[in-house]
Amino acid sequence: EIVLTQSPATLSLSPGERATLSCRASQTISIYLAWYQQKPGQAPRLLIYDASNRATGIPARFSGSGSGTDFTLTINSLEPEDFAVYYCQQRSNWPPEYSFGQGTKLEIK
């Protein structure tokens, strides 16, 4: 089982600042990592797939990087609507089990 560990658990920043969120896999997963944003009372929304590809309609201030075991989600110039919980996610090859990190809460400082 591949375990995803996100850090920090909580990140306190102000609008306009840059956020850097980390996700580490317990074993190599190549580039097969996705990122989601979840706001209170809403379903998660896909932001990034294959480590660095933005999903349809996602603003350019969101970017992803990394490969192997270490991945980063960067949000440049935070907007008020970006304060939410962010999850990383991957899938093991066989059997096809999907796992999520425990989440990083991005809160307004």
Next chain:
Amino acid sequence: QVQLVESGGGLVKPGGSLRLSCAASGFTFSDYYMKWIRQAPGLGLEWISYISNTGKTTYYADSVQGRFTISRDSAKNTLYLEMNSLRVEDTAVYYCVRGGQRATRYYFDYWGQGTLVTVSS
């Protein structure tokens, strides 16, 4: 546009059963793998089940294996989750989620709004 609308959640006693439905629209349902993902109150996301586009292949997380059954009806464009022997720890919002047109696509591009299942005596 793609829409996934879950229904069937509610309050059930431990040991009881419930069937969730997910009505899909805006895409060719029979082309896509589908999943169920749940989120316990205030906690993170947990994948629980997967079904292939044809319905012939299914997988389950260990936490629900033997108790939950995923199925689909392409004529009705509907995904189901039959839940038996429910436990208090199954209390969660259950999301219907679209996968890809191939088994190898691992991420989820569309999510339903979720339906709350509460297991309590």
